[in-house]
Amino acid sequence: MAVNLFGFRIGRPEADEEKQNENIKSFAPPNVDDGSMEIAPGGVYGTYVDLEASAKTEGELVTRYREMALQPECDSAIDDIVNEAIVMDDHKGPVEINLDKIEYGESVKKKIREEFEELLKMLDFSNIAYDTFRKFYIDGRLYYHIMIDETAPRQGIKELRYIDPRRIRKVRETKRKKDQKVNAMIHRGYNEYYLYNPRGLTTSTQGLKIAKDSICYVHSGLLDNRNKMVLSYLHKAIKPLNQLRMLEDATVIYRLARAPERRIFYIDVGNLPKMKAEQYLRDMMVKHKNKLVYDAQTGEVRDDRKFMTMLEDFWLPRREGGRGTEITTLPGGQNLGEMEDVDYFRRKLYKALNVPITRMEAENQFNLGRASEITRDEMKFQKFVNRLRTRFTILFDNLLEVQLVLKGVTTREEWKDIKNDIYYEFAEDNHFAELKYSELMRERLSLLRDIDEYTGKYFSQEYIRKFVLRQSEDDIEEIDKQISQEGDSEEDDLDQDQDQEQPNQQESANVQPFIPAATISEEEQQLVDRMTEFMDTVISEDEHG
Numbered sequence: 001m002a003v004n005l006f007g008f009r010i011g012r013p014e015a016d017e018e019k020q021n022e023n024i025k026s027f028a029p030p031n032v033d034d035g036s037m038e039i040a041p042g043g044v045y046g047t048y049v050d051l052e053a054s055a056k057t058e059g060e061l062v063t064r065y066r067e068m069a070l071q072p073e074c075d076s077a078i079d080d081i082v083n084e085a086i087v088m089d090d091h092k093g094p095v096e097i098n099l100d101k102i103e104y105g106e107s108v109k110k111k112i113r114e115e116f117e118e119l120l121k122m123l124d125f126s127n128i129a130y131d132t133f134r135k136f137y138i139d140g141r142l143y144y145h146i147m148i149d150e151t152a153p154r155q156g157i158k159e160l161r162y163i164d165p166r167r168i169r170k171v172r173e174t175k176r177k178k179d180q181k182v183n184a185m186i187h188r189g190y191n192e193y194y195l196y197n198p199r200g201l202t203t204s205t206q207g208l209k210i211a212k213d214s215i216c217y218v219h220s221g222l223l224d225n226r227n228k229m230v231l232s233y234l235h236k237a238i239k240p241l242n243q244l245r246m247l248e249d250a251t252v253i254y255r256l257a258r259a260p261e262r263r264i265f266y267i268d269v270g271n272l273p274k275m276k277a278e279q280y281l282r283d284m285m286v287k288h289k290n291k292l293v294y295d296a297q298t299g300e301v302r303d304d305r306k307f308m309t310m311l312e313d314f315w316l317p318r319r320e321g322g323r324g325t326e327i328t329t330l331p332g333g334q335n336l337g338e339m340e341d342v343d344y345f346r347r348k349l350y351k352a353l354n355v356p357i358t359r360m361e362a363e364n365q366f367n368l369g370r371a372s373e374i375t376r377d378e379m380k381f382q383k384f385v386n387r388l389r390t391r392f393t394i395l396f397d398n399l400l401e402v403q404l405v406l407k408g409v410t411t412r413e414e415w416k417d418i419k420n421d422i423y424y425e426f427a428e429d430n431h432f433a434e435l436k437y438s439e440l441m442r443e444r445l446s447l448l449r450d451i452d453e454y455t456g457k458y459f460s461q462e463y464i465r466k467f468v469l470r471q472s473e474d475d476i477e478e479i480d481k482q483i484s485q486e487g488d489s490e491e492d493d494l495d496q497d498q499d500q501e502q503p504n505q506q507e508s509a510n511v512q513p514f515i516p517a518a519t520i521s522e523e524e525q526q527l528v529d530r531m532t533e534f535m536d537t538v539i540s541e542d543e544h545g
Contacts, residue, residue: 036169036170036171036172036192058165058166058169058201058229058230059166059200059201061229061231061232061235062139062140062165062166062232063166064238065138065139065140065232065234065235066138066139068138068234068237068238068241069138069234071241071245073241073244073346073349073350073360074234074237074241074349074353076360077349077350077353077355077360078134078137078138078353080355080359081137081353081354081355081384081385081388082130082133082134082137083130084381084382084385085133085385085388085389085392085426086129086130086133086426087426087427087428087429088129088130088427089427092427093120093125093126093427094125094126094129094426094427095120095125095129095393095396095424095425095426095427096424096425096427097112097113097116097396097422097423097424097425098422098423098424098425099112099113099421099422101421101422101423102418102421102422104418108409108410111407111409112400112404112409115156115400115403115404115407115409116396116400118156118403119157119160119396119399119400119403122157122159122160123160133388133392136218136220136392136395137232137233137234137388138232138234139165139232140219140220140222140230140231140232140233140234140235141165141217141218141219141220141230142162142165142216142217142218142219142395143162143163143164143165143168143215143216143217144160144161144162144163144215144216144395144399145160145161145162145163145214145215145216146160146213146214146215146216146399146402147159147160147161148406153406154406154407154408155406155407156403156406156407157399157402157403157406160216160399163196163215166200166201167196167197167198167199167200167201168194168195168196168197168201168210168215169194169195169201170192170193170194170195170215170217171192171193171194171195172190172191172192173190173191173192174190175188175189175190175191176188192212193209193210193211193212194209194210194211194212194214194215194217195207195208195209195210196208196210213402216395216398216399216402217398218391218392218394218395218398220232220233220391221391222235233353233354233388234353236352237349237352237353240345240348240349240352241349243345243348244342244345244346244348244349247341247342247345248342251339251341251342254336255336258336259336261329261330261331262313262314262329262330263313263314263327263328263329263330264313264314264316264327264328264329264330265284265285265313265314265315265316265325265326265327266316266317266318266323266325266326266327266328267280267281267284267315267316267317267318267325268318268319268323268324268325269281269317269318269319270319271319277317278317281315281317284315285315314330346360354380354381354384355381356377356378356380356381357377358377358378389424389426393424396424397419397422400422401415401419444468444469444470447468448464448468448469451464451468
């Protein structure tokens with residue numbers, strides 16, 4: 001089997017592979033969800049016509065996503081999402097690899113861990129993990145150029161260089177062959193590569209052709225309705241954000257126009273002709289109008305009498321026969337303090353960004369209470385963050401595959417077998433994680449006390465350990481082993497204590513009680529002496545027969 005690596009092909013020629021798979025035929029192309037740009041087979045590259053303008057639109061979308069991230073509401077929501085996904089800890093890194101389910105030896109696992117740590121150093125993940133994840137969330141895609149030493153590929157990856165997604169695009173050429181038996185075009189796979197243009201691919205489809213294995217590409221997994229373009233997680237928030245911006249601008253304009261109370265001057269012009277009536281009205285305006293303007297640059301107060309705007313007074317002529325000259329007041333807007341429409345679109349924007357509304361409202365204070373007090377929105381938000389993490393870890397899978405293959409730790413076939421058994425553990429918030437664990441353990445122990453009297457009658461020990469204490473088979477085996485070891489050590493300690501107590505008891509039996517002389521009177525002392533002499537006499541007689 002041939003291997004394509006960084007533009008080089010090692011193994012049998014392509015014709016042999018096609019001959020080997022000639023019995024596997026299909027008229028339908030495989031389903032791909034990476035948003036690659038398809039071009040017609042057999043055409044000269046760079047001369048085809050992109051009728052759907054997909055290459056141009058993708059660059060514009062990335063620019064629009066970045067402009068959206070500059071808005072205050074979006075920026076606050078993005079910060080909450082990235083802060084939940086990436087937790088920086090002083091004692092360990094933001095992410096660690098878990099190889100417990102891999103059935104390899106410890107030496108191979110150690111090498112995999114070392115290569116993973118080396119990749120994290122190349123990405124500078126311990127320092128810029130927040131920025132990297134933020135780029136992935138906003139742009140919806142990440143591109144890294146995998147740089148190696150062509151003279152010594154066994155040394156692995158030398159450098160990982162980030163590429164702006166507006167300058168690179170994945171291209172896919174369809175390979176087809178006509179089958180005479182079915183008289184139809186049979187799909188024979190794709191020829192995939194990347195197109196790079198330092199000036200961007202928004203207006204041009206010309207660029208440098210790069211091998212597929214030289215680029216590490218990770219995307220959000222969200223596609224448009226035509227499956228032609230990768231979308232960002234911010235895409236569904238474009239419309240709510242535009243509506244919110246327009247409504248806020250309209251609210252500001254309305255308040256500026258209707259906030260002041262203006263006067264209406266009805267001037268009696270009698271039977272004057274139209275020209276003279278207008279001149280008379282203008283003279284009255286100039287005579288009674290007095291507009292003082294403060295100049296902030298010079299600090300002077302100047303008189304602007306020749307300008308009149310709609311925010312000021314109104315002057316209207318009134319003919320003879322009606323009422324005379326009159327001055328009335330036009331009231332300002334009555335509903336200037338209502339913000340229900342703005343709040344509605346703001347909540348709609350937060351829902352589009354999958355952020356709980358309670359995090360954005362100032363009156364709802366953050367409370368680190370019991371884990372049972374978490375709302376359903378917070379649980380949904382946590383699941384959304386876990387999905388983002390899972391999608392982001394494809395970056396580690398792709399880089400680790402190249403690194404392990406180059407250094408000869410595993411082959412591509414072996415990597416496919418162990419890929420699904422590798423997990424990445426992101427750092428969690430220590431306070432909340434400990435709080436949640438302690439509360440779960442407290443509830444389990446409380447349930448264990450309640451169910452203890454039914455143990456052996458309705459419930460078995462194994463059932464309780466698996467479904468009440470939620471212990472897995474590995475946990476049960478490990479705990480039993482620890483209990484047996486602790487029991488053996490306690491018995492050894494008990495035997496040692498008993499061995500030490502036995503000689504002490506023997507010594508205490510041989511020791512005669514000591515009676516202090518100060519506590520015996522003279523008569524008692526004489527009696528003791530007589531008894532001692534009597535005993536000595538009896539013993540001597542027994543010895544002499």
